[in-house]
Amino acid sequence: MPNSFGQLFRITTWGESHGPSVGVVIDGCPPLLPLAEAEVQADLDRRRPGQSDITTPRKEADTVEFLSGLFEGRTTGQPLAMLVRNADARPEAYAEMRETFRPSHADFTYQAKYGIRDHRGGGRSSARETIGRVAAGAVARKILSLAGGVEIRAFVTHIHHIAAPSLHHFPTLAEVEANAARCPHGPTAEKMIEAIKQARAEGDSVGGIVECRVRGVPAGLGEPVFDRLEADLAKAMLSLPATKGFEIGSGFTGTLLKGSQHNDPFVVRDGVIHTSTNKSGGVQGGISNGEEIVFRVAFKPTATILRNQPTVTAAGEPTELHARGRHDPCVVPRAVVIVEAMTALVLVDHWMRQAAQNRAFKF
Numbered sequence: 001m002p003n004s005f006g007q008l009f010r011i012t013t014w015g016e017s018h019g020p021s022v023g024v025v026i027d028g029c030p031p032l033l034p035l036a037e038a039e040v041q042a043d044l045d046r047r048r049p050g051q052s053d054i055t056t057p058r059k060e061a062d063t064v065e066f067l068s069g070l071f072e073g074r075t076t077g078q079p080l081a082m083l084v085r086n087a088d089a090r091p092e093a094y095a096e097m098r099e100t101f102r103p104s105h106a107d108f109t110y111q112a113k114y115g116i117r118d119h120r121g122g123g124r125s126s127a128r129e130t131i132g133r134v135a136a137g138a139v140a141r142k143i144l145s146l147a148g149g150v151e152i153r154a155f156v157t158h159i160h161h162i163a164a165p166s167l168h169h170f171p172t173l174a175e176v177e178a179n180a181a182r183c184p185h186g187p188t189a190e191k192m193i194e195a196i197k198q199a200r201a202e203g204d205s206v207g208g209i210v211e212c213r214v215r216g217v218p219a220g221l222g223e224p225v226f227d228r229l230e231a232d233l234a235k236a237m238l239s240l241p242a243t244k245g246f247e248i249g250s251g252f253t254g255t256l257l258k259g260s261q262h263n264d265p266f267v268v269r270d271g272v273i274h275t276s277t278n279k280s281g282g283v284q285g286g287i288s289n290g291e292e293i294v295f296r297v298a299f300k301p302t303a304t305i306l307r308n309q310p311t312v313t314a315a316g317e318p319t320e321l322h323a324r325g326r327h328d329p330c331v332v333p334r335a336v337v338i339v340e341a342m343t344a345l346v347l348v349d350h351w352m353r354q355a356a357q358n359r360a361f362k363f
Contacts, residue, residue, distance in 0.1 A: 022086065022129060023082050052333075066081070080139065105125070264284075299331055
């Protein structure tokens with residue numbers, strides 16, 4: 001089972017939803033990076049369960065522990081290992097799923113592939129695996145911030161049928177974190193929160209869309225063929241649980257335009273080449289063009305709902321499942337920091353690859 005991501009900045013996550021702990025090992029983190037546990041913990045706190053009344057009630061502090069690679073507040077260049085212990089696991093809530101496949105979950109496919117599965121919350125297919133990604137993403141974010149002042153901000157634009165108006169500025173962290181929906185438009189956020197609460201009251205769930213914007217990325221990151229920057233971003237996002245779609249820049253809407261309407265004309269401002277519009281979303285020909293990177297990720301409604309659903313057992317016998325356990329009625333608000341983490345991991349890897357290409361030899 002592949003559990004690693006990245007080339008020069010490479011992470012490997014491990015652990016199961018209801019096992020003793022989850023964590024990550026980072027290979028390729030440069031030495032002497034100033035890093036404090038609090039910097040990683042801040043992002044884990046944004047991801048953790050039980051943080052509001054529209055998330056799962058599972059209570060986890062998600063306190064990070066550094067096991068290696070950090071000495072006297074700086075990275076050593078050795079593998080950077082971080083661990084988070086599971087404190088509120090309740091595997092007994094999943095006993096019914098031992099022989100029963102949950103609709104739209106990975107239960108059946110996991111069993112078909114490996115011949116064995118951890119039915120306690122999905123094991124590795126649980127979103128709790130993303131703790132390692134968020135911890136590693138916090139380290140990548142710190143590197144990008146120091147290297148070039150890169151800022152990454154994700155936020156919720158849609159919940160179910162409720163859409164926020166287009167945002168014409170780069171939002172602050174305070175704007176995003178001002179409400180439980182993580183939508184920077186307050187009046188829309190209130191409607192989103194009510195929709196999530198209503199779905200939960202009905203034993204149901206809703207999905208939505210997260211937009212991510214990145215500024216400070218220089219032109220030149222990415223590759224023109226297989227490792228295109230947008231392709232790696234898409235792979236990173238679609239590797240997240242519950243994702244169903246990815247689009248960058250004008251996305252699918254742009255396909256409805258003519259070329260004369262869609263092209264990004266070049267202009268020069270203060271001696272620097274820019275595009276006058278940004279329908280490309282900051283990437284052209286697989287390579288960053290220096291403009292703000294803008295993309296969106298679609299998340300499906302949470303598959304586990306508190307309603308009776310027809311399904312089958314592992315033996316192929318028809319049955320009905322009434323799920324128990326603690327689940328988010330909408331995963332989208334908690335996904336915001338995970339999207340940011342995966343964005344940072346992609347960008348720091350390409351940043352290092354670009355630096356290696358340009359600085360390895362002097363001609």
